[in-house]
Structure formats: C-alpha cells, structure tokens
Amino acid sequence: MGLEYKFVLWNRYKKKYDLVIAGFSIIFLLLFAGITLIVNRETTVETLVIRGFGILAVVMLHLILVIGPLCRLQPKFLPILYNRRHLGVSMFLAALVHGGFSIFQFHALGDTFPIYSIFTSNLDYFSLSNFPFQVLGFFALLILFSMAATSHDFFLANLSAVTWKRLHMMVYVAYVLILLHVVLGAFQQETSLFTIIVLGLGFVLVVLLHLLSARQELRADKIQSVETEGWFRVCEVDEIEDDRAKIFTLNKERVAIFKYENKLSAIHNVCKHQGGPLGEGKIIDGCITCPWHGYQYLPKNGQSPPPYTEKVATYDLKLVGSTVFIDPNAHAEGTEVEPLIITK
Amino acid sequence: MKKQDEFFVPYISESLGSKTKKAIRRLVWTILFAIIVIAGVFAFTQKPFKNGSFELTSETRLTGVFHENPYPMLRVKVADDSYKNILLLGFGKSSVNPYLAVIRKDFETLAGKELAIEGNLIYYNGKTLVQITSEEKIKVMGNSDPNILPKKEKVGKVTLTGEIIDPKCYFGVMKPGYGKIHRSCAVRCISGGIPPVLAATDSNHNLHYYLITDMVGGAIHESILPYVGKPAEITGIVETYEDWQFLRINVEDIRETGEASLIY
Numbered sequence: 099m100g101l102e103y104k105f106v107l108w109n110r111y112k113k114k115y116d117l118v119i120a121g122f123s124i125i126f127l128l129l130f131a132g133i134t135l136i137v138n139r140e141t142t143v144e145t146l147v148i149r150g151f152g153i154l155a156v157v158m159l160h161l162i163l164v165i166g167p168l169c170r171l172q173p174k175f176l177p178i179l180y181n182r183r184h185l186g187v188s189m190f191l192a193a194l195v196h197g198g199f200s201i202f203q204f205h206a207l208g209d210t211f212p213i214y215s216i217f218t219s220n221l222d223y224f225s226l227s228n229f230p231f232q233v234l235g236f237f238a239l240l241i242l243f244s245m246a247a248t249s250h251d252f253f254l255a256n257l258s259a260v261t262w263k264r265l266h267m268m269v270y271v272a273y274v275l276i277l278l279h280v281v282l283g284a285f286q287q288e289t290s291l292f293t294i295i296v297l298g299l300g301f302v303l304v305v306l307l308h309l310l311s312a313r314q315e316l317r318a319d320k321i322q323s324v325e326t327e328g329w330f331r332v333c334e335v336d337e338i339e340d341d342r343a344k345i346f347t348l349n350k351e352r353v354a355i356f357k358y359e360n361k362l363s364a365i366h367n368v369c370k371h372q373g374g375p376l377g378e379g380k381i382i383d384g385c386i387t388c389p390w391h392g393y394q395y396l397p398k399n400g401q402s403p404p405p406y407t408e409k410v411a412t413y414d415l416k417l418v419g420s421t422v423f424i425d426p427n428a429h430a431e432g433t434e435v436e437p438l439i440i441t442k
Numbered sequence: 443m444k445k446q447d448e449f450f451v452p453y454i455s456e457s458l459g460s461k462t463k464k465a466i467r468r469l470v471w472t473i474l475f476a477i478i479v480i481a482g483v484f485a486f487t488q489k490p491f492k493n494g495s496f497e498l499t500s501e502t503r504l505t506g507v508f509h510e511n512p513y514p515m516l517r518v519k520v521a522d523d524s525y526k527n528i529l530l531l532g533f534g535k536s537s538v539n540p541y542l543a544v545i546r547k548d549f550e551t552l553a554g555k556e557l558a559i560e561g562n563l564i565y566y567n568g569k570t571l572v573q574i575t576s577e578e579k580i581k582v583m584g585n586s587d588p589n590i591l592p593k594k595e596k597v598g599k600v601t602l603t604g605e606i607i608d609p610k611c612y613f614g615v616m617k618p619g620y621g622k623i624h625r626s627c628a629v630r631c632i633s634g635g636i637p638p639v640l641a642a643t644d645s646n647h648n649l650h651y652y653l654i655t656d657m658v659g660g661a662i663h664e665s666i667l668p669y670v671g672k673p674a675e676i677t678g679i680v681e682t683y684e685d686w687q688f689l690r691i692n693v694e695d696i697r698e699t700g701e702a703s704l705i706y
C-alpha cells in the first residue's frame with residue numbers, strides 16, 4: 099500500500115475521529131478555564147493557557163499510550179488505534195502551545211536567548227527539589243516534535259519501518275521525561291494530593307495495561323512446537339477459525355497461519371506498514387487484511403495486490419492427518435507458496 | 443467458530459459492526475468522564491492567586507522627583523506630606539537604565555529633577571511599580587533641588603527569612619510570580635536589571651519587602667542569581683526610605699533553608 103501516502107484518505111471515520119479529538123479538547127480547556135475563573139478569579143490568561151494545554155497534552159499522551167495494549171486485550175477498540183497518529187499530532191500541538199507559552203513567558207524579552215535560558219536560568223542540576231524541570235519538558239517536546247513531523251506515511255515509506263518504529267518507541271522516553279517534568283516542577287509548588295493521585299493513577303493504568311497485554315503475548319509465545327525432521331508441529335486444523343489465523347513463534351519470529359476457503363497459508367506476522375500483527379487480521383476479498391490500518395497481502399505469496407508493492411515472508415506448511423506442521427525457514431519476502439489444501 | 447467476526451477496515455464502509463460501535467461508544471463516554479474529572483481536579487486544586495495588578499493595556503502619567511538609591515524611583519506626592527516611591531522598570535525583563543541613559547545625555551544629573559513619565563502600573567500590597575517602554579515616555583519637567591529628597595535611615599542588623607523575588611512579576615505581572623515554577627523567570631528578570639527584592643514573613647505572618655543592595659548600597663544583580671526563587675535566610679542591615687525598606691547584604695551571607703516557599 100505504499101502508494102497510499104500520496105493521497106491521504108480523508109474518509110468519514112477520520113473526520114469523525116478528528117471532531118471527537120477537537121471537541122473533547124475544547125470541552126477540557128473550557129472546563130478548566132471556566133472553573134478556574136469562577137473559583138480562582140485572579141489568574142492570568144497566560145497561566146490558564148500554560149496549565150490548560152499542559153494538562154491536556156498529558157491526558158492525550160496517556161490515551162495514546164494505552165490504546166495499543168487496550169486493542170491487544172480487546173480488539174473491538176481497534177478503530178481507535180487506526181487513527182492514533184492524529185491523536186499524536188494533536189497532542190504535540192497542545193504540548194507546543196504549553197511549551198511555547200512557557201518559553202515566552204519565562205524566558206523571552208530578557209538578556210539571554212530564550213532556549214539557552216531554559217538550560218542556564220536554573221543551574222541546580224544536582225538538586226531534586228530545585229531541579230530545572232523545564233529542561234525535561236523541553237527534551238520531551240523535541241521528541242514529540244520528531245514523532246509528529248515523521249508521522250506521515252511518506253516518512254514511513256522513506257525511513258524504513260525499523261527506524262520509524264524505533265523513533266516512535268521514544269514516546270516512552272518522552273513519557274518518563276514529562277512525568278519527571280511535572281513531579282519535579284509544578285508539583286513542588288502546586289502540591290496537591292489530588293493531582294498527584296490523578297497522575298499516579300494514569301501511570302498505574304499505563305503500566306498495568308502494558309503488563310497485561312505483554313502477558314497475553316507471552317502466553318501465545320509459549321505454545322510449544324515440537325520439531326520432527328525440520329518440521330514443527332503447530333496445531334490441529336480445527337483450532338484455526340475460518341478466514342482467521344493463529345500466531346506462533348518460530349526461531350524468535352512470529353508467524354501467522356491463515357485458514358480460508360479450505361486452504362492454509364503461512365506468512366510472517368509483521369505488517370510492513372507500522373508493524374501491525376497480521377495474524378490478528380482477517381481474510382477479506384481473498385486478502386489478509388491488517389487489523390491496524392487495513393493493508394492487504396495475498397496469502398499465497400505475501401505480496402500486496404497491485405498497484406501496491408509491500409511484501410512479507412512466506413512459509414511452507416504440511417498436514418499430517420489433521421495436524422499442521424510448518425518449516426521454520428522463511429522464504430524470501432513475496433515468494434509464492436502453493437496454499438495447502440485441507441483434506442478431510 | 444466465528445465468534446469474533448466484526449472486523450473494522452477503515453476504507454470499507456459498513457465494516458464498523460454494532461458490537462464494535464457499542465464498545466467504542468462506551469470507551470468514548472469513559473474518556474469524556476475522565477476529562478471532566480481531571481479538568482475539575484486540576485482547576486480546583488490550584489493555589490489561590492494574589493490580587494496583584496498589571497495594567498498591560500493602559501498607561502498612567504506620573505509626575506514626581508527622580509532619585510536613585512541605587513534603583514531608579516520616582517517620588518510621587520500622594521497627599522500633604524505623604525509620598526510614595528514608585529520603582530521604575532524597563533520593558534519585559536529589563537531595567538529602565540538604558541532609557542535613562544538617553545535622557546542623561548542632555549542633563550548633568552537626574553537626581554532631584556522632576557520627571558513626568560507614562561507607563562503601565564504594577565501594584566500589590568501597598569507597593570507600586572511602573573513599566574516604561576521607551577525613553578520617549580520620560581520627560582524632564584524642571585529643576586528641583588536634590589536636597590529636598592529624604593535620606594535612607596539605618597534601622598539595624600537583622601536576620602530575615604523569605605524568598606528573593608523579582609518585584610515586577612511578584613507585584614502583578616505573573617501568577618504565580620514566585621517560587622519554583624516562576625524561578626527561571628525571576629532569574630531572567632534580575633539578570634536583566636530588575637532590582638532583587640526580599641519578601642520576608644515576620645512571626646505574625648505579615649509580609650515585608652526589602653530592596654536588596656550590597657554593603658555599600660550599590661545595585662546587586664548577577665551575584666544573587668543562584669539564590670533567587672528559593673526560601674532563604676539572610677542577615678543584613680535594614681534601612682528605610684519612606685514607604686520602602688532596603689537591605690544591605692553580603693551575598694555570601696545568604697543561607698538557603700531548603701524549605702517550601704512561604705510567601706503566599
């Protein structure tokens with residue numbers, strides 16, 4: 099589906115998705131500003147903006163971090179994952195407003211270049227309570243920027259999936275930086291048990307969901323395959339649902355074995371787009387369809403149907419009675435393998 | 443075997459099944475609820491802001507006698523025999539001195555002269571400051587006698603606890619204008635030429651403000667920066683000048699207390 103980036107699909111799901119993001123952001127900002135203006139009227143517009151957008155960005159970041167594991171645990175949430183990048187870009191924009199206003203408010207119109215001032219106005223780098231917390235926010239913002247800037251499929255196609263994935267794993271580094279930014283910064287002065295609890299619950303939720311989904315994946319990995327003469331026994335034919343797959347780990351690689359039209363085919367489990375789990379996808383119109391964004395591959399050769407050019411590795415299968423065996427040696431990506439007819 | 447059969451594909455219309463829709467709707471409502479709670483918690487738990495004022499959009503014209511001890515001030519008559527000394531500040535995080543330097547080119551000395559200035563007022567807790575945005579806002583009105591100006595009166599040596607703030611933000615421009623959150627800005631302001639002020643609380647929780655000078659009464663900026671925005675204990679010599687107090691100190695005599703900021 100490499101051609102897709104040339105015409106971003108603005109279908110109605112995306113529009114609805116973006117409307118919900120925008121609507122919820124506005125609700126949040128209005129509520130925060132409204133309550134503050136009622137109970138704490140002496141605030142300034144700058145402080146309202148800085149705090150409102152800072153908290154909004156953190157809320158969005160939590161959402162982004164939990165969507166992945168949430169979808170592993172409950173595939174019904176997948177439609178939210180599908181447009182996660184819009185949430186990511188929105189989060190960056192909110193963080194940029196927060197950081198930009200802060201840089202202007204605290205560092206501009208002075209005797210030093212504002213960015214240089216972030217690093218030098220507070221030099222207590224060896225103190226915890228006095229730590230220059232803005233530096234942490236600044237690095238987090240840089241990470242978020244590099245992710246937002248490369249979120250377009252154009253970069254996916256040109257950066258190689260591995261580099262892109264590595265870049266986007268930096269979101270966890272950004273998350274830790276931001277947690278420290280808040281705990282060593284605002285929380286040192288605006289100390290409240292309630293906000294600490296909210297942020298703490300968010301952290302627990304992120305960690306817990308990641309652990310749960312990791313446990314589920316580990317369990318899948320534990321399905322032991324027994325080797326006989328170069329073939330691994332994987333499962334019984336009946337264990338695979340029609341038009342669906344089962345995922346197995348062979349030589350540390352995940353492989354998806356699909357059953358469709360009374361046939362079996364095996365391909366490498368990792369989608370070429372953003373590494374989605376193909377084995378959690380479905381056969382639609384004769385194509386393996388990725389659960390994340392719908393990229394498609396033909397089961398017989400692991401190739402995306404023309405005009406697209408993505409290819410994944412394929413594997414040889416054999417049936418002994420009703421037991422499926424696989425040869426763990428992958429064929430080159432896009433190699434045609436005759437689908438195995440299921441004989442009853 | 444088709445137990446999980448709904449499968450959403452973004453470009454296939456109608457692929458969003460009813461069970462999936464229901465699950466997502468529930469999730470979206472949960473998120474909305476969380477957003478409302480979070481907005482409430484963060485809004486309600488903010489510390490109260492001080493009622494300092496900064497008249498950003500309106501300028502006030504003031505007339506008074508200029509003096510510099512060492513920080514530029516305008517002594518404005520507010521009633522018979524009652525004067526207020528208004529601290530003069532530049533634009534943004536800077537001193538008024540560059541503008542005064544331009545005026546000084548035409549006059550030998552400014553001390554004791556009557557000036558009319560226009561600027562944005564900053565005021566809180568009985569103190570007034572004014573931001574001047576260019577030398578054109580300063581007019582020399584006439585000659586008056588420097589001898590009519592009062593002198594600083596020495597009170598004595600004391601030890602005070604409080605926080606070194608930049609008065610521009612503290613008295614109205616920013617909220618909060620003190621403490622950890624604001625520290626970088628206070629450092630920039632004082633480094634840029636805004637006079638450092640000690641905001642100290644006495645045993646009755648009353649706040650007192652002291653313009654900080656060195657032991658010979660000269661301005662301090664750079665050397666005090668490491669102590670700005672942190673609770674500190676300072677020993678120095680207190681002087682009064684009508685409605686302001688001054689504190690002569692050795693920067694080495696500042697001791698960080700390591701406690702949380704007390705000047706709310």
Ligand code: HEM
Pocket residue numbers: 145148149150152153155156159193196197198200201204216232234235236237238239242276279280283284288618623
């Ligand atoms: C250049 C980068 C940044 C700077 C200079 C900066 C500066 C600040 C400052 C000065 C505060 C205290 C504000 C106050 O309470 O009045 C603050 C708080 C906060 N920041 Fe940042 N920040 C930056 C980046 C970020 C990023 C990237 C995020 C999250 C995505 C973030 C999230 C927060 C949050 C949640 C708070 C606490 C809530 C609040 O008081 O606003 N910040 N930041």
Ligand code: FES
Pocket residue numbers: 369370371372373374375388389390391392393
């Ligand atoms: S990861 Fe995007 S379609 Fe597979």
